[in-house]
Amino acid sequence: xxxxxxxxxxxxxxxxxxxxxxxxxxxxxxxxxxxxxxxxxxxxxxxxxxxxxxxxxxxxxxxxxxxxxxxxxxxxxxxxxxxxxxxxxxxxxxxxxxxxxxxxxxxxxxxxxxxxxxxxxxxxxxxxxxxxxxxxxxxxxxxxxxxxxxxxxxxxxxxxxxxxxxxxxxxxxxxxxxxxxxxxxxxxxxxxx
Amino acid sequence: xxxxxxxxxxxxxxxxxxxxxxxxxxxxxxxxxxxxxxxxxxxxxxxxxxxxxxxxxxxxxxxxxxxxxxxxxxxxxxxxxxxxxxxxxxxxxxxxxxxxxxxxxxxxxxxxxxxxxxxxxxxxxxxxxxxxxxxxxxxxxxxxxxxxxxxxxxxxxxxxxxxxxxxxxxxxxxxxxxxxxxxxxxxxxxxxx
Amino acid sequence: xxxxxxxxxxxxxxxxxxxxxxxxxxxxxxxxxxxxxxxxxxxxxxxxxxxxxxxxxxxxxxxxxxxxxxxxxxxxxxxxxxxxxxxxxxxxxxxxxxxxxxxxxxxxxxxxxxxxxxxxxxxxxxxxxxxxxxxxxxxxxxxxxxxxxxxxxxxxxxxxxxxxxxxxxxxxxxxxxxxxxxxxxxxxxxxxx
Amino acid sequence: xxxxxxxxxxxxxxxxxxxxxxxxxxxxxxxxxxxxxxxxxxxxxxxxxxxxxxxxxxxxxxxxxxxxxxxxxxxxxxxxxxxxxxxxxxxxxxxxxxxxxxxxxxxxxxxxxxxxxxxxxxxxxxxxxxxxxxxxxxxxxxxxxxxxxxxxxxxxxxxxxxxxxxxxxxxxxxxxxxxxxxxxxxxxxxxxx
DNA sequence: GATGAATGAGATTTCATTCAT
DNA sequence: GATGAATGAAATCTCATTCAT
Numbered sequence: 045x046x047x048x049x050x051x052x053x054x055x056x057x058x059x060x061x062x063x064x065x066x067x068x069x070x071x072x073x074x075x076x077x078x079x080x081x082x083x084x085x086x087x088x089x090x091x092x093x094x095x096x097x098x099x100x101x102x103x104x105x106x107x108x109x110x111x112x113x114x115x116x117x118x119x120x121x122x123x124x125x126x127x128x129x130x131x132x133x134x135x136x137x138x139x140x141x142x143x144x145x146x147x148x149x150x151x152x153x154x155x156x157x158x159x160x161x162x163x164x165x166x167x168x169x170x171x172x173x174x175x176x177x178x179x180x181x182x183x184x185x186x187x188x189x190x191x192x193x194x195x196x197x198x199x200x201x202x203x204x205x206x207x208x209x210x211x212x213x214x215x216x217x218x219x220x221x222x223x224x225x226x227x228x229x230x231x232x233x234x235x236x237x
Numbered sequence: 238x239x240x241x242x243x244x245x246x247x248x249x250x251x252x253x254x255x256x257x258x259x260x261x262x263x264x265x266x267x268x269x270x271x272x273x274x275x276x277x278x279x280x281x282x283x284x285x286x287x288x289x290x291x292x293x294x295x296x297x298x299x300x301x302x303x304x305x306x307x308x309x310x311x312x313x314x315x316x317x318x319x320x321x322x323x324x325x326x327x328x329x330x331x332x333x334x335x336x337x338x339x340x341x342x343x344x345x346x347x348x349x350x351x352x353x354x355x356x357x358x359x360x361x362x363x364x365x366x367x368x369x370x371x372x373x374x375x376x377x378x379x380x381x382x383x384x385x386x387x388x389x390x391x392x393x394x395x396x397x398x399x400x401x402x403x404x405x406x407x408x409x410x411x412x413x414x415x416x417x418x419x420x421x422x423x424x425x426x427x428x429x430x
Numbered sequence: 431x432x433x434x435x436x437x438x439x440x441x442x443x444x445x446x447x448x449x450x451x452x453x454x455x456x457x458x459x460x461x462x463x464x465x466x467x468x469x470x471x472x473x474x475x476x477x478x479x480x481x482x483x484x485x486x487x488x489x490x491x492x493x494x495x496x497x498x499x500x501x502x503x504x505x506x507x508x509x510x511x512x513x514x515x516x517x518x519x520x521x522x523x524x525x526x527x528x529x530x531x532x533x534x535x536x537x538x539x540x541x542x543x544x545x546x547x548x549x550x551x552x553x554x555x556x557x558x559x560x561x562x563x564x565x566x567x568x569x570x571x572x573x574x575x576x577x578x579x580x581x582x583x584x585x586x587x588x589x590x591x592x593x594x595x596x597x598x599x600x601x602x603x604x605x606x607x608x609x610x611x612x613x614x615x616x617x618x619x620x621x622x623x
Numbered sequence: 624x625x626x627x628x629x630x631x632x633x634x635x636x637x638x639x640x641x642x643x644x645x646x647x648x649x650x651x652x653x654x655x656x657x658x659x660x661x662x663x664x665x666x667x668x669x670x671x672x673x674x675x676x677x678x679x680x681x682x683x684x685x686x687x688x689x690x691x692x693x694x695x696x697x698x699x700x701x702x703x704x705x706x707x708x709x710x711x712x713x714x715x716x717x718x719x720x721x722x723x724x725x726x727x728x729x730x731x732x733x734x735x736x737x738x739x740x741x742x743x744x745x746x747x748x749x750x751x752x753x754x755x756x757x758x759x760x761x762x763x764x765x766x767x768x769x770x771x772x773x774x775x776x777x778x779x780x781x782x783x784x785x786x787x788x789x790x791x792x793x794x795x796x797x798x799x800x801x802x803x804x805x806x807x808x809x810x811x812x813x814x815x816x
Numbered sequence: 817g818a819t820g821a822a823t824g825a826g827a828t829t830t831c832a833t834t835c836a837t
Numbered sequence: 838g839a840t841g842a843a844t845g846a847a848a849t850c851t852c853a854t855t856c857a858t
Contacts, residue, residue, distance in 0.1 A: 045838095047838085050838090068261050069346075071830090071831065071832080072831075072832060072833085073831075073832095081839080081840090082839060082840040082841055083832095083833085083834095083840075083841060083842090084834085084835080084838090084839060084840050084841065085838075085839055085840070085841095087832095087833070087834080088838065088839075092832075092833080093831095093832065093833090152261070152262075153262070157402075160402065161402045161403065164399050164402055164403070165403060168399065168403075185418075185422065187415055187418060187419070188411070188415055191396055191407055191411065191412065191415050192415065192419070194395050194396040194399045194400070195392050195395060195396055195415070195416070195419060197391075197395050197399070198390075198391030198392050198393070198394055198395025198396065198398075199388050199391050199392055199395075200391070201391055201395060202387050202388060202390050202391025202392075202394060202395070203384055203387040203388055203391065205391075206357050206361065206387045206390070207387070209350075209353065209354045209357055210354065210357070210358060210361075214384055218381070218384065219384065222380055222381055222384050222385065222388070223388070225378075225380060226380070226385070226388060229378065229422055238821080238822095239821095240820095240821075243821080243822095264847085264848065264849085265848080265849065265850085266847095266848080266849095274822075274823090275822060275823045275824055276823080276824060276825095276849095276850085276851095277822070277823055277824065277850095277851080277852080278821075278822055278823070279850095280849095280850065280851075280852095281821070281822075284850095285849080285850080286848090286849070286850095431817095433817085436817090454647050454731075455732075457851090457852065457853085458852075458853060458854085459852075459853095467818080467819090468818060468819040468820055469819075469820060469821090469853095469854085469855095470817090470818060470819050470820065470855085470856080471817075471818055471819070473853095473854070473855080474817065474818075478853075478854080479852095479853065479854090538647075538648075539648070543788075546788065547788045547789065550785050550788055550789070551789060554785065554789075571804075571808060572804075573801055573804055573805070574797070574801055577782055577793055577797065577798065577801050578801065578805065580781050580782040580785045580786070581778050581781060581782055581801070581802070581805060583777075583781050583785070584776075584777030584778050584779070584780055584781025584782065584784075585774050585777050585778055585781075586777070587777055587781060588773050588774060588776050588777025588778075588780060588781070589770055589773040589774055589777065591777075592743050592747065592773045592776070593773070595736075595739065595740045595743055596740065596743070596744060596747075600770055604767070604770065605770065608766055608767055608770050608771065608774070609774070611764075611766055612766070612771070612774060615764060624842080624843095625842095626841095626842075629842080629843095650826085650827065650828085651827080651828065651829085652826095652827080652828095660843075660844090661843060661844045661845055662828095662829085662844080662845060662846090663829095663830080663831080663843070663844055663845060663846095664842075664843055664844070664845095666828095666829065666830075666831095667842070667843075667844095671828080671829080672827090672828070672829095
């Protein structure tokens with residue numbers, strides 16, 4: 045098997061295992077069992093359990109961002125915003141892997157925390173950038189956009205997280221509608237104009 | 238030392254250690270070193286590491302709720318809402334301990350997860366109740382109040398959590414103001430009346 | 431309470447606890463809970479867990495021997511032998527305490543083993559003495575009486591022990607009758623034919 | 624080293640250590656020191672200390688039964704019975720391991736007790752079966768064969784056990800001869816006279 | 817004499833990582 | 838590149854015993 049394929053295969057297995065059990069309860073044994081390879085093979089492709097987790101984390105981030113479509117000012121804005129919200133929610137809710145990871149990542153070790161820090165720093169940057177762009181379009185209200193960016197992430201994360209815990213995850217549509225309602229009243233202005 | 242005092246002392250030490258390191262990186266050795274007692278003493282007061290964590294969790298929940306003051310309809314409402322937001326933020330932001338725990342608790346074991354589930358179920362109930370009460374007062378807009386309750390918790394948790402990660406925690410006032418602004422535009426209506 | 435009474439009380443509690451759980455699964459905590467005294471009090475009366483176990487062991491031995499009635503040559507012998515067998519069986523079968531102890535005592539520690547060794551040495555001496563006396567009366571056959579003494583003890587111990595394990599303890603009468611039959615007639619017949 | 628070999632080696636080491644110290648005084652540390660492997664290696668082959676003990680127990684049972692030769696009715700019976708007694712005694716007396724274990728096994732934990740119960744249940748069944756067969760051959764006297772089976776086991780176990788304790792273990796031949804004498808003629812004589 | 821909080825050595829078990837084949 | 842047996846540091850938990858009050 046090509047090295048790249050092997051790596052992908054391990055990454056997929058790891059993603060699935062981490063999604064099922066979370067970082068701490070997942071073991072390297074779980075991952076290699078899932079992938080059907082020997083222990084040593086795992087360490088040929090990843091330096092450590094933490095390293096593969098970090099790689100999984102990056103994959104998730106890519107997946108989430110890949111669904112976002114830049115706003116086109118030539119088109120009706122509300123529909124585009126609704127669409128992006130719905131797609132982000134869908135990506136985050138995706139049972140495949142992207143779930144507990146968002147809350148599981150802290151407390152691994154110094155470098156692990158750094159990875160998480162990095163993950164959130166980049167995410168915040170991107171959201172903040174989108175908000176500022178929105179302000180220039182006159183679609184986003186005033187405020188500390190860095191703080192607002194973090195609030196927005198919580199707004200999405202928490203209902204998904206708690207829904208999972210309680211076994212009553214919201215459907216992407218429900219959540220997206222609710223979020224839009226919340227946001228359009230207070231954060232988003234002038235959409236009609 | 239009186240048993241009750243010793244228990245409190247151990248609880249405090251545990252809270253501090255968990256706050257610093259999170260559940261998994263904290264060891265019982267850390268806790269007893271912090272408390273200055275022998276290993277066995279710890280197990281005279283708590284059945285296990287998980288048990289003390291659960292006790293810490295409950296203490297935090299009590300702390301958070303104890304700061305909330307019920308809305309008095311005879312008084313100006315906006316000020317009271319602002320005050321409650323500020324106090325909750327302050328409690329959650331409290332450097333003493335109440336912080337990472339909110340994101341650290343998942344993935345310990347089945348019973349640990351149950352404790353977290355319970356924690357959030359009760360919290361959601363209380364927030365939802367407050368929202369419904371607010372609707373009756375004409376202060377809270379329409380929507381799925383269970384979902385909204387969870388959104389609200391995320392709105393508070395996430396900026397605090399990411400602020401901690403990034404080493405730039407928002408001041409309670411900053412965050413409370415921002416939250417109020419977000420909420421008063423979209424969620425809270427008719428405050429002027 | 432008089433020191434002697436306290437000691438007796440602790441001894442009784444210990445005997446009961448050891449009987450229920452065996453030496454290793456019984457804890458000092460169990461004994462003092464049963465006796466309703468404080469930990470320190472226990473150590474005022476016994477040097478250690480092993481010491482109290484040793485004392486219990488001696489009590490059991492006394493109980494067992496106290497039921498044996500010396501053979502009176504002026505009376506019919508068979509009846510007396512039957513009676514002694516029955517009484518010993520009864521004492522050993524006694525649910526009060528004398529049970530598992532016989533098999534539980536080994537492997538505690540060097541001194542504990544010495545106590546058990548002593549226990550059995552004395553028991554063997556007494557049985558052997560009785561056998562030799564029996565030979566003088568012409569009632570006991572030839573053989574290595576030390577070895578025979580041990581065989582006899584096994585003959586009584588094992589059915590009781592295994593009966594307990596299997597939850598189908600023989601009644602004293604059943605066992606005594608069977609033993610008498612075995613001893614008086616032998617098990618193997620007609621081999622010469 | 625091949626897994627099977629390693630497992631055997633660990634089993635041997637465990638058997639020796641348990642034989643020397645008994646279950647409770649033996650530690651996993653003792654076993655791995657004896658085997659010359661690392662702690663983790665032990666747990667690659669056995670789930671727990673109790674699991675390895677159970678495996679040792681089963682090995683002993685196999686060893687003991689493997690020496691018994693079925694009686695051939697075409698041959699002189701006495702010699703065959705003598706031989707079987709001698710071989711069983713030899714197996715039980717075997718300094719390698721098969722010794723204390725028989726009395727050490729009770730009181731470990733619920734599952735351990737179950738294992739011992741099972742061990743004795745099977746042993747009793749086999750002895751009982753042999754006795755009944757002997758009755759059909761006209762070689763074994765009347766009686767409750769289940770009870771007798773247990774008595775027989777005690778007859779062998781106890782002299783070996785006490786001999787070990789006292790440091791004067793009987794030779795297999797001595798014991799076998801004495802047992803044969805007891806079984807073939809009985810101990811008590813001339814009572815009727 | 818009685819109390820019971822405190823002790824700490826020692827036991828079992830886990831699992832990420834290594835490295836000879 | 839793949840394998841998987843071996844490693845051992847580190848963690849949790851137990852419980853007989855002590856000793857100040």
